[in-house]
Amino acid sequence: MRFKASIHNVATFTKLTASLNSLGPLAWVKLGEEQICFTIIPEQGTQVWAVLSVDSIFETISVQSAAHNVINLEVPLASLTRALKSALNATSATIRLTKKDGVPVLALTIVTTTSSNAYSAFPANNDNRPDASSADDSSGGSRETIVTQEIPVKVLSPDTVAGLHEPRCREPDVHIMLPPLMQLKSISDRFTKLALADAKTGSGSVASKPRLEVAANMHGCLRMSIQSDAMSISSVWTDLINPDLDPNEVDGGEAGIADHPSTRMKLLGTADGRSKEGWATVRIDGRDWGKVMSVGRLGGRVVACFCHEHALILYVYLPSEHSDDESVLTYYVSSYSA
Structure with missing residues (x-):
């Protein structure tokens, strides 16, 4: 099971997850080769079923799984939103599914380039602990900083999500x-x-x-x-x-x-x-x-x-x-x- 994508529209991705997080803390995220789906089904309140074209957020994407190249995840939206906010001014950003200490995580890797004499700080928090490395340009004019934010997720089996479906409503008046x-x-x-x-x-x-x-x-x-x-x-x-x-x-x-x-x-x-x-x-x-x-x-x-x-x-x-x-x-x- 593998997932990796480069993000070209961080601002839209961040606004989307922040908006969804106001309605529920967890989202079922269905990763496919052509579509990304976010679903929120709270015990009370509004349900959300979002279907996004891959190109609307990602520049490149690779999804591989035994279930027809579809991966289902349970994702904490607050942690994902915080991580994405740190990428708003990034030169590039990629996200991939991996494991840390046996726990599945979405690893968001952010690359930023700043003047070598400028001070840059990436705030850490209890949910997303960034690993950072940096290197100076050979000309001494810029510094490249790489930060990885890790968001713990849960991988859902196809059987777990098979019974989930959008509410059925009659034709609108x-x-x-x-x-x-x-x-x-x-x-x-x-x-x-x-x-x-x-x-x-x-x-x-x-x-x-x-x-x-x-x-x-x-x-x-x-x-x-x-x-x-x-x-x-x-x-x-x-x-x-x-x-x-x-x-x-x-x-x-x-x-x-x-x-x-x-x-x-x-x-x-x-x-x-x-x-x-x-x-x-x-x-x-x-x-x-x-x-x-x-x-x-x-x-x-x-x-x-x-x-x-x-x-x-x-x-x-x-x-x-x-x-x-x-x-x-x-x-x-x-x-x-x-």
């Missing part, structure tokens, strides 16, 4: 392209803080997990709100895009689209968002939603699919300068009952 996620995060965090402050004063009935109500229609409208006995606040976006369905992706093709729940919902509601009809609504944990929105730091377009009173599925399409294949992060957020 509404699909809509969201405004910038960092804008949504700013507003939802403000709503959540107001709800928590209201609960602490005893004037409201919001529980320790303030619940946001998020709704959308097939006329480009999105609404986010929160309420208690003492307050009711909301924000509404209009003129958003409801993407067209692809007949090749819908059972029954054109006939399937004609009978699709979103097609029926489009007959209801209005573009100004004032009508009470035609809205699909979910109720979600405000703090969990704020963590989900942190993926906005990666950029890209986001399509939200609303299954009324059941679930919200977010598809985050990441931009890539190095690959024609899109990387997609899928978030499954369950709805609370009314």
Whole structure:
């Protein structure tokens, strides 16, 4: 079993792992020759199924295993994120699967080049203890420093992960392209803080997990709100895009689209968002939603699919300068009952 790759997009890799770490401490990482998959399935909260093209992160990759050249790992995201942050200004960075004292580790090797009279320090921590070596350029003008960070991991057998699968959801009632996620995060965090402050004063009935109500229609409208006995606040976006369905992706093709729940919902509601009809609504944990929105730091377009009173599925399409294949992060957020 072997895995080694050179990283050409450390910044994106770091932002991705930091975003995922906010939702859960451990990730199932599936390493393949063409795709890298990150999956988080917490006991409570949002599930994430991320499928990344190899070219979006790695320049070169080698994966060898008896299981059709696929390796499954359980990876601590905080340790991986800390290691990657130390590589942000590196000249080059490689990552490989190896063993230390019989324990599987991901070894991240970072090469940096600095002026020979400059001082460079690499902070160590209890989770990632770097091994460093350095050499001066023969001209005396620069110093090359090599640091290796080791992240303990667990190798998972194919049988262990065979039963894991994405949640099954019915066809969405509404699909809509969201405004910038960092804008949504700013507003939802403000709503959540107001709800928590209201609960602490005893004037409201919001529980320790303030619940946001998020709704959308097939006329480009999105609404986010929160309420208690003492307050009711909301924000509404209009003129958003409801993407067209692809007949090749819908059972029954054109006939399937004609009978699709979103097609029926489009007959209801209005573009100004004032009508009470035609809205699909979910109720979600405000703090969990704020963590989900942190993926906005990666950029890209986001399509939200609303299954009324059941679930919200977010598809985050990441931009890539190095690959024609899109990387997609899928978030499954369950709805609370009314």
